Amino acid sequence: MKIAILTQVYPPAVSGMAxxxxxxxxxxxxxxxxxxxxxxxxxxxxxTQGEENLxxxxxxxxxxxxRRGGRFV
Numbered sequence: 001m002k003i004a005i006l007t008q009v010y011p012p013a014v015s016g017m018a019x020x021x022x023x024x025x026x027x028x029x030x031x032x033x034x035x036x037x038x039x040x041x042x043x044x045x046x047x048t049q050g051e052e053n054l055x056x057x058x059x060x061x062x063x064x065x066x067r068r069g070g071r072f073v
Contacts, residue, residue: 002034008073010039010056029053040071 009018041058049056064070
């Protein structure tokens with residue numbers, strides 16, 4: 001099965017939603033599903049990370065002035 005997870009936060013961001021998104025993605029990838037995560041970059045520029053069955057596309061983002069360490073896509 002091919003699965004896409006779209007989330008505003010993903011580790012290295014520290015939050016409960018980041019942990020849930022990461023564990024869901026890794027769990028589904030370990031079961032053999034092709035998982036793509038689309039999330040905000042922890043830097044200004046976009047980049048891609050990959051593992052077996054798990055690809056993380058980090059999209060260009062801007063700092064969120066209302067939350068320290070937060071970013072907007």
